[in-house]
Amino acid sequence: MDWQLLLGQATANGLVVGLLYLLMAVGFTLVFGVMRMVNFAHGEFYMLGAFAAYTLVVKLSLPFLLAVALSVVLAIVFGSLVEWLVLKPFRKDELNGMIATIGLAMILQNVALLTFGPDPVSLPPIATGASTVLGVTVANSRLYVVGFALAVLLLLYAFLRHSPVGRGLRAVVEDADIAAIHGVRARIYYPLGFGIGIGLAAIAGALMAPLFSVSPFMGQTPLLKAFMVVILGGLGSIPGAAVAGLCLGLLESYSTLFMSSSTADMLIFILVVVGMLAFPRGLIGRGEA
């Protein structure tokens, strides 16, 4: 075995998966930051994003990029509505909010089950073939996904950093009361923050749909991973989520390289526990204990 090549391959695999975790986790932590709510329905919005992409591409024969864009717009609108209609009473109410989102997750799963059936469906690949750089082979479809994901993250960064709405959102994340005193209207920012958060989950779902298969229960594993990433990175901290997401992706990839997958799964949980003991407030950030 050529260890150098294998390590390179594992790094590439890890970065691709890490980026998926990152997209999921940033949305998750944004929702928490804005609403102080642990959104257990986050994985279901990932699933809905994937199904939206599936419907638009396979049933309506739209081009993939347009389908992703439309899925995200749909997710933001749908998410804002859900926040406004369902979750409004639970803002800042962590425990009840958590239960409400678990209920929401079950409802969404079963609606998807009734609509699309239990069998996994799949999308046509967005690109064929693979590229080999320095002996490391990465499928072209994955390269596209990496490109899109990076573009989305850059856009999000620019939006949060430089647009007035983004600054308002960050102000709410920092301290909702002070933000309100300064004229930031929470009435708008709560649904918007939730909408953007789950919009990110929907993008992740839509981007991953052609790589993996699409089924009603596909959101559970990414939710678990996003949750780990967010806790590890510091709940509510976006840079923390970014670092932890990539770390978890790489860690998974390397550990699967050296040991059987079941052992690797266990090891990752152990490392996360160790990480939390070493950095109780998260890798980067303020940590919400």
Add this chain to the structure above:
Amino acid sequence: MKAHAPQFLAAALLGGLALGASAQETLKIGALVTLSGPGAAWGQAMKNAAELAADKVNAAGGLDVAGRKYKVEIVAYDDKYQAGEAVTVANRLVFEDKVKYLIGPTGSAPTLAVQPITEKNQVLTSTLGFTNKALSPDKPFSFRPVITTYEIADPQIAWLVKQHGVKKAGGLFPNDESGQVIARDLEAAYKRAGGELSAKEFFERERVDFVPLLTRMLARGIDTIELDGNSPGTAGLIAKQARELGFKGKIVRTGGPATAEIVNVAGKEVSEGMMVHAVLDASQPAMQEYIASYTAKYKVAPNGFSPSYYDFTNMLFESMRRAGTVSDSAKVAQELGKLSNFEGVLGKLSWTGKESYGTDHQLAVPFYVAEIRNGVEVVRARCTVAEGCK
């Protein structure tokens, strides 16, 4: 109820005499199958196959046994793929509906759970369950009309090793009982054939990203990926991701009909040239006819196990004719076991299994190795349990 039985019989007899040969009696055949939940596709196909066989014999004026005509009725109950539920409906079928013949059960656990009831009451069963405990010399009323991984793995792998030069195969398997058992069986089968299952990995069923596992497996220099043991969708994902990683070797699946799903998930390009186990040869006229009549009645294509049950129901009818009775199930079971070279839609059918199970109650159904060409199976080798693949 019991006290009335002789009178009822006498009345029926008198009635039969009075009305002459045109009068029909009803022969009930139970279907203890899974009609809801995960195994529903299998159970539906079993029930539908039996109904088609019954339709055919009814259309011809009924089943003619010892000069009497019987109208065959299939009484179906759902066992939900659960042992407990299966026992409940088995009791209902045996003691209330008083059936002597069962299509099913669908699963292994339900089969083992109902056998104490069916064997004791001399009720003939026809399981789809793959467990090797389903058949044994002390279960004279249990038959299996479908072949299991145990029967098909060896001949197919031997053929692949010989004809396609498979030497080092690798496989990914779900990390549960069925995955572990299949991995163990395949490893032994490859060894017997002169090849090797040199890399095997287990994963949790919800996994969708196989790239890390495949990277590790490909690094061991395997020439073939074995997909047996995985659900159809997962098999498609593994094939797709292996090709994306630049794997140029063969991809095979030596068990479980899944071609349509694999092509759907992996695409035609990836599935091109894949060697798969096929349960039926759709180019045979008898099979085409069966598929056409099934599709006409049920609006869906028959599942791969369905023809087995159509043939089994017809074999059951034939053994009743030979036994000259529909009520003496012991005699019918004996005649059924004696049938050989029965002409079914699957081809010539005989019983086997003495070596593996101690009793010849395993139907030796012919099967095939097919190559996927442009998304459809093209048969490359015809196999039988006795003679292997050619």
